[in-house]
Amino acid sequence: MKYIDYIQLNPLQRFWYKFKETIKNLPNTLKAFFCAIGKAIKNFVLKIALGIKDFAVGFAQGDIITKLSYIIMGLGNVTRGQVIKGIIFFSLEVAYIAFMVFFGGAYLSQFFHLEAQYHYETISGGRGGTSQTLVYDSYSNQILLYGILAIMATLAIVAVYVASTKSARKCEQLVKAGKKPETFISEVKEFLDSKFHITLLSVPVILICVFVLLPLIFMILMAFTNYDDKNYFSFQWVGMANFAEIFSGNTTGASMGYTFGNIVLWTLIWAVAATFSNYILGMVVALMINKKGIKLKKLWRTLFVMTIAVPQFVTLLLISQMIGQSQDSPLNLIISMFTGAPSQFNVMAPLYDGWIARIAVIIINIWIGIPYTILMTTGILMNIPEDLYESARIDGAGPVKSFTKITLPYMLFVTTPHMITNFIGNLNNFNVMYLLTGGGPSMGDYAYGAGKTDLLITLLYRLSVDKQKYGLGAAIGILVFIVCATLSLITFNMTKSAKDEEAFS
């Protein structure tokens, strides 16, 4: 389609066009993405090869002190005037060796089979007899965790090592050229100026490495082990067995494959229903509040926004109590107010394949979500040019028509990226499901006691926290990641395509 054709389309058609294009380009986008990854890996390998070459050349050409400082880190620095820097290098080396000898090395050597180490201890009993007791020296999860830690430490020390050899070499060249190596103070000063990014990023990066990256690697690796309640102390690598279990449907009854397929389906239904119901209904309410001639706009808005200002766990716990099955729960009291007879309606009743609970959750989510949409869209709605509505009214369009022909296309255009992030948020909407239904009602046809309103994310929680199937849970986590990452990639591309267009200007 030529540009001239494109600008003649109305906004909705433009949106559709762009959407179709994005979908059409998806294979290319993915291809480009993986090519980019490939290229990055290639560059990385090249860089390492260059580094090794540098390293070898430096060793061959350096004098005896430089050669020695390839073994004793920092020697070159100390002898050539950079005493403090040299001492720092050396103490890092000592610390690493001490760490590996006394702690990390043992775990690293067991990393490849993971099996827990134990021995039998003979304990003398009270009446002269003895008994054998199993005593664990190390658990498998310890080996896995400390092994990863040791690998990370090794990578870090390799980086420091390369830096130290480079620095030793530089010192040598400077001294040979008759110059003095930089003093410690002037180097420190550099960290406030040209190397300011290192100063800024070091602490957050270290924190992220320990509290995000380390656990992440731990859990990703866990997906390839048989860590669960039965192999709590000692587990092994099992390859793709967990993924195979997720996609297996051949076992009769409550198989994991059946459960997983149905939960994925419900997760998608839920995400679509929750996102769109919130979006459209929220916009309708926002339009009503913003309508010309409606007074007390601020009061109405605050009334709705109040409900999201209260911490979500309070409102959710409260509502889950309010819809409880007892005759005295507020929901049943209200129903009986209308019918005149005591009511014992139970949302969580295992009826109709759990659809009562499912629909109830979607409705309650409307209660939770609409205020967010109101908050979001009020500003954007006020930006829609008033003359668009006026001319539409003159042409005889009613409120419904001007909503579907003007407001909706405009809003879709502006808020699509936000909607997709919202969609991803709903896919992973743990709080709502967990606090409202806890995943129930469980009808017994799902594996591991999963219920009809379980989302992938609550299934992940159920498996890894409640059922202690850590390996399986981690595998599901990886699948969730793949779905979210793909969606984010699509969003990113759509925003990029939307960014340079100036519709509605």
Add this chain to the structure above:
Amino acid sequence: MIKSYKLRRGLANTFIYILLAVLGLIWIFPLVWLVLHSFRINPAGGDPATMVDHLFPHLDEYGINNYVELFTKTDFLRWFGNTFIIAVVCCIISTLSVLVVAYAFSRLRFKARKPLINVGMIMGMFPGFMTMIALYYILKMMGLDQTLLGLILCYSAGSGLGYLVMKGYLDTIPHALDEAATIDGANQFQVFWKIILPMAKPMVIYQILTSFISPWCDFILVRLIMQDNVNNYTVSRGLWMWTEQEYKAQGYFRFFLAGSVVVSIPITALFLYMQKYYVEGVTAGGVKG
């Protein structure tokens, strides 16, 4: 014609008022129910039953007993203090690390910038839950499990990854400003402290408020990390515990109601105060790289 148009509009507006009023009632109903029932007492003394056969308390059932007992007979005050400490420390650490990371990515140019941004984005896409169990082991390794410090670290250590919104905002501050300052002899640190920070004030406030509020709302991580160390619970974990069946049976539900009101008041006030920043934050960040 004009008259009938006016009439029609008046009718439409009346209809909208009615609709808004009904919707507003529905939206506010659970909160009103919460507040009214938090004041409900048993006139005869002792625990009022968990649920009653009337929607709102009768006139003779109001009193402040629940609140008095909440502060004197339960751990609530302690939990409140815990949460407050955690929230303040988290707020400081998170705000600083988000600011620092966003500034480095937005303003400084260095070789590892693009790869680091991408790695950060990818790491942010993993479901946070996946790492929880591993986090528990790591804290245990450090001897920090079931402690407030451990929880603080869990909440705030990874917060540097939430740089996207702040970076988007910093990107909009013109580069000419820092260039001018550099020409006048400021180093990078001075540019950051004296130029960028004052300019980014609204976003910093947003960041401070969100990171202050989040520890009050989390209940999953606390449950995992504190296990059954009731003394170190936060408010949300404690209130959640009181809705469990065994506590409900002992009449703790009234404390849940009263406690919820006490927690909600400051959080609600903060949120209402920051809502304009909230909109800015949500729309500014998005997925822009």
